[in-house]
Amino acid sequence: MLYIIGLGLGDERDITMRGLEAVKSCEKVYMEAYTSLLSFGLDSHGLSNLEKLYGKSITLADREMVEEKAHHILEEARHSHVAFLVVGDPFGATTHTDLVVRAKKMGIHVQIVHNASVLNAIGICGLQLYRYGQTVSIPFFTDSWRPDSFYEKIHSNRTMGLHTLCLLDIRVKEPTLESLARFGLVWFGLVWFGLLNFFLLVLFIVDAFFFFRGRKTYEPPRYMTINTAIEQLLEVVQEHQQPAYTEDTQCVGFARLGSDDQTIVAGTMRQLQMVDFGAPLHCLVITGNTHPLEEEMLEFYRCRT
Amino acid sequence: MLYIIGLGLGDERDITMRGLEAVKSCEKVYMEAYTSLLSFGLDSHGLSNLEKLYGKSITLADREMVEEKAHHILEEARHSHVAFLVVGDPFGATTHTDLVVRAKKMGIHVQIVHNASVLNAIGICGLQLYRYGQTVSIPFFTDSWRPDSFYEKIHSNRTMGLHTLCLLDIRVKEPTLESLARFGLVWFGLVWFGLLNFFLLVLFIVDAFFFFRGRKTYEPPRYMTINTAIEQLLEVVQEHQQPAYTEDTQCVGFARLGSDDQTIVAGTMRQLQMVDFGAPLHCLVITGNTHPLEEEMLEFYRCRT
Numbered sequence: 184m185l186y187i188i189g190l191g192l193g194d195e196r197d198i199t200m201r202g203l204e205a206v207k208s209c210e211k212v213y214m215e216a217y218t219s220l221l222s223f224g225l226d227s228h229g230l231s232n233l234e235k236l237y238g239k240s241i242t243l244a245d246r247e248m249v250e251e252k253a254h255h256i257l258e259e260a261r262h263s264h265v266a267f268l269v270v271g272d273p274f275g276a277t278t279h280t281d282l283v284v285r286a287k288k289m290g291i292h293v294q295i296v297h298n299a300s301v302l303n304a305i306g307i308c309g310l311q312l313y314r315y316g317q318t319v320s321i322p323f324f325t326d327s328w329r330p331d332s333f334y335e336k337i338h339s340n341r342t343m344g345l346h347t348l349c350l351l352d353i354r355v356k357e358p359t360l361e362s363l364a365r366f367g368l369v370w371f372g373l374v375w376f377g378l379l380n381f382f383l384l385v386l387f388i389v390d391a392f393f394f395f396r397g398r399k400t401y402e403p404p405r406y407m408t409i410n411t412a413i414e415q416l417l418e419v420v421q422e423h424q425q426p427a428y429t430e431d432t433q434c435v436g437f438a439r440l441g442s443d444d445q446t447i448v449a450g451t452m453r454q455l456q457m458v459d460f461g462a463p464l465h466c467l468v469i470t471g472n473t474h475p476l477e478e479e480m481l482e483f484y485r486c487r488t
Numbered sequence: 489m490l491y492i493i494g495l496g497l498g499d500e501r502d503i504t505m506r507g508l509e510a511v512k513s514c515e516k517v518y519m520e521a522y523t524s525l526l527s528f529g530l531d532s533h534g535l536s537n538l539e540k541l542y543g544k545s546i547t548l549a550d551r552e553m554v555e556e557k558a559h560h561i562l563e564e565a566r567h568s569h570v571a572f573l574v575v576g577d578p579f580g581a582t583t584h585t586d587l588v589v590r591a592k593k594m595g596i597h598v599q600i601v602h603n604a605s606v607l608n609a610i611g612i613c614g615l616q617l618y619r620y621g622q623t624v625s626i627p628f629f630t631d632s633w634r635p636d637s638f639y640e641k642i643h644s645n646r647t648m649g650l651h652t653l654c655l656l657d658i659r660v661k662e663p664t665l666e667s668l669a670r671f672g673l674v675w676f677g678l679v680w681f682g683l684l685n686f687f688l689l690v691l692f693i694v695d696a697f698f699f700f701r702g703r704k705t706y707e708p709p710r711y712m713t714i715n716t717a718i719e720q721l722l723e724v725v726q727e728h729q730q731p732a733y734t735e736d737t738q739c740v741g742f743a744r745l746g747s748d749d750q751t752i753v754a755g756t757m758r759q760l761q762m763v764d765f766g767a768p769l770h771c772l773v774i775t776g777n778t779h780p781l782e783e784e785m786l787e788f789y790r791c792r793t
Contacts, residue, residue, distance in 0.1 A: 189604065191504060191506075191602065191603075192602065193506065196504065196505040196506040196509065197504050197505070197506050197602075198504060198505060199496060199501065199502050199503065199504050199505075199603070200500075200501040200502070200503060200504075200505065200508065201496075201498065201501040201502050203505065204501065272604060272608045272609070272611065273611070273612075274608065274609075274611025274612055274617060275608055275611065275617065280614050280616075280781055280782075280785050281781060283614075283785065284614075284781065284784050284785055284788075287788050295612050297496065297497065297502075297604035297608070297609045297612075297746055298496075298504070298603065298604050299494070299577060299602035299603050299604060299605075299608075300604075300608045300617075302607060302608050302617055303577045303579065303580055303602070303604075303605045303607050303608050304577070304579075304602045306577065306578070306579020306580065307578075307579055307600050307602075309585050309588075309589075311585075312579060312580065312607055312623070313622065313623040313624075313625070313655075314622070315622070315623075316621060316622055317618065317619070317620070317621055317648070317650055318617070318618040318620075319618075320618070339648060343622070343644060345622055350618075441602055476585055476586065476589065477585075479589050480585050480588065480589055483589075483592050
């Protein structure tokens, strides 16, 4: 049996009783370590808190482990009860569909324990959840990579008067550009241009050997702030003739949503860009047309600068 | 202090530990009784289960009570800890924004405890939550009242390749048509046509007096099934030249989502119309464009008829 258990958004006390019962019945407990961990303060101390409450030792599973060792986890689940803990809801912003599909194909019984996710918790600001359009993700821009497919989605949401939830980029355990260049991009380029020959192949194998021997290096984790998101949003809008939003568009910024020290501020993009929202995780809502009750509720969070 | 606490979707064990702590700290506990109650089996037995677990007596608050006695509840919350329990998430499909606004205006501290709602729990079928457009509500049609504003929303979602969550009508404690006709529609009609005179005014006052003395009668509760929803959807689409969907459009039907006996079936509208989903609550997803991983997951729920 594989349990996929949502932990909610705040801290260890946000697990449901159903979830806690399930964790306690499991011989092995994994916890995803590749999305929104910070709200759980998952340093060694934070993890201890979880372990103390659940009465179980927890194995942190980063993205590599889940991708590379999924078969191992699933083999365990075939013969015993295994819990896989997920921040938020199992099918919230990040999906674990792939793990479920693989489990089901192996004939393993899968049980889901739901919990709050950012997708419903944003309701706290008063904007009605049924008046949201498509959710968008805003990735970190680099000098050479500035994908802006989110723009058209925001545009069509706002054309219909709908609000837009913007999920902001999280980079955890990203290989450094050096690693990538060595192992990925350069080789990809060479193969692409048909230059691959025996000599290169040998080099490739030697390189890959050392790479897998532990020479992979990682960037420090990065979490996009609301300020950066707005900066990128305003940069992208300049390239369009009919702007989907401006500096004066009303938004709501959320930091550490669902935790005891959450911060929620409503204001224009220009105003929110000046706000220090503090520690991650952040997300941003761009409002569409608002109703009077929505406005009344937003007033409580209004930026006073 | 007013706590608004989400109970999740299944049964009493779906409360979070944070929520349970809050309930236990409260002197008075109310529970909304006007939306999705059935999954909690809230007959007298079901309520006892909740009360036993929470160690508190619970006052059921129907819509009238919340609307008419909100001030009373809020006055209690001014001087003591009061919990208001809500099925799903406090800001899920149904909003309690109004209660929060009133509380905040009275200077009462409000604390929200989030939980799963149907809006994120539908992720279990494998359709990615960020690929949904606007959520729609489908109301029960009557002979004379057939509002179809949901159609245009489905149409625009599907034009963009997005999935649509359809929330299905719930009618709990609705005044009977007789009540309404006596008190509302007939009088409205007479006033509208300028026929109101002294004689009618006297009759009106007498009638209203008896009405408020307890002669209001209620329809038995009704919960729209997936079958009825599809029937209405197919009826509405016939009136449009460019159909947003057909009998062959892929959908996913959910019954009792989040509870132990939940039923999830994927199939065309025609297929789902033949399925007996059993007890409420039901909801329906109309798919947009699907990705291969989404398709793979839907296979597990595919209708075999």
